[in-house]
Amino acid sequence: MRAAVSGLTLHEPRTVREALRLLRDEAPLTPLAGCTDVFVQFQFGTTGARAFLDLSRLAQLRRIRVQGDVLSIGALATYSDLIRSRAVRQRLPMLVAAAREVGGPQIQNRGTLGGNIANGSPAGDALPVLAAAEAVLVLVSADGERRVPFLEFYTGYRASVLRPDELIAAIEVAPFEGVQWFRKVGTRAAQAISKVVMAAVRAPRPRFALGSVAPTVVRLPHTEAALAAGEPLAEAQRVLADEIHPIDDVRSTADYRRQVAVNLLGAFWKDTEGARGHRGTRAQ
Numbered sequence: 001m002r003a004a005v006s007g008l009t010l011h012e013p014r015t016v017r018e019a020l021r022l023l024r025d026e027a028p029l030t031p032l033a034g035c036t037d038v039f040v041q042f043q044f045g046t047t048g049a050r051a052f053l054d055l056s057r058l059a060q061l062r063r064i065r066v067q068g069d070v071l072s073i074g075a076l077a078t079y080s081d082l083i084r085s086r087a088v089r090q091r092l093p094m095l096v097a098a099a100r101e102v103g104g105p106q107i108q109n110r111g112t113l114g115g116n117i118a119n120g121s122p123a124g125d126a127l128p129v130l131a132a133a134e135a136v137l138v139l140v141s142a143d144g145e146r147r148v149p150f151l152e153f154y155t156g157y158r159a160s161v162l163r164p165d166e167l168i169a170a171i172e173v174a175p176f177e178g179v180q181w182f183r184k185v186g187t188r189a190a191q192a193i194s195k196v197v198m199a200a201v202r203a204p205r206p207r208f209a210l211g212s213v214a215p216t217v218v219r220l221p222h223t224e225a226a227l228a229a230g231e232p233l234a235e236a237q238r239v240l241a242d243e244i245h246p247i248d249d250v251r252s253t254a255d256y257r258r259q260v261a262v263n264l265l266g267a268f269w270k271d272t273e274g275a276r277g278h279r280g281t282r283a284q
């Protein structure tokens, strides 16, 4: 069922300060970034929101830069911005690989990294990258700013510590060593929601994160520990199969997801054997 357009309110702030004041004083407001998720919810009548805050004029929240040695990505950076950014390509190539797999060019031109995070779908393609990179989110409100480790942001299915009066302003990633790897498995190579998505870093302490196998994106500490301890790949894959608890849904079965996750771990490990730099692969 479609939502009616009449009776809706749209606020169009020109500064971050004004946006934060509106969020505080005119609550409840739903922020709009690229609108690629909100529009679908609106179209299907699954949002009860009646008042919206258009963030699109807040150029300050779209900047990508390196501050000190930290990569700072404005929440309004689109996937196309990420793909074009030299700083992102150099420091976080697995995020570029993920951005290239999101939707098609139209969605990449509009959809934002902040929107992917705030929307909180467990299938969000950028989320395993941020979990593996141990990113930090900069959250802002009229009261000030706070930093939340990405791994502490989600509290459950599409639930997070983000308050209604807060915006995600930026995503920060400190430098880290290791070969970065990303793989999305969907029905086809474009315009497909992930059945399983994985981002990983091959380092002395390997780290990897999976999407679409739990209510939120997950890191897998037992599997990571098995790999770090030098256990054979087959043993790490056995640990992984026990560590995740995927569900059956319209896109896939739990058994299929578990097997794909095990296969992805194998692919990651073999692809990055003795490798230097980034290894990215297309969806399959």
Ligand SMILES: Cc1cc2nc3c(=O)[nH]c(=O)nc-3n(C[C@H](O)[C@H](O)[C@H](O)COP(=O)(O)OP(=O)(O)OC[C@H]3O[C@@H](n4cnc5c(N)ncnc54)[C@H](O)[C@@H]3O)c2cc1C
Pocket: 030, 031, 032, 033, 034, 035, 036, 037, 038, 039, 040, 055, 075, 076, 101, 102, 103, 104, 107, 110, 111, 112, 113, 114, 115, 116, 117, 118, 119, 123, 124, 125, 126, 166, 167, 168, 169, 191, 192, 193, 194
């Ligand atoms: C055809 C199609 C294909 C798609 N393909 C993929 C895909 O392959 N992979 C994938 O991961 N996703 C995909 N998506 C989903 C969507 O494009 C992404 O999640 C995108 O990153 C959302 O960003 P947005 O800027 O459009 O968010 P919006 O729709 O504007 O907002 C999404 C949510 O985040 C909130 N929000 C947005 N920005 C902020 C902020 N800065 N601070 C606080 N809250 C905020 C909004 O209030 C809303 O609740 C697809 C969507 C469509 C329609």
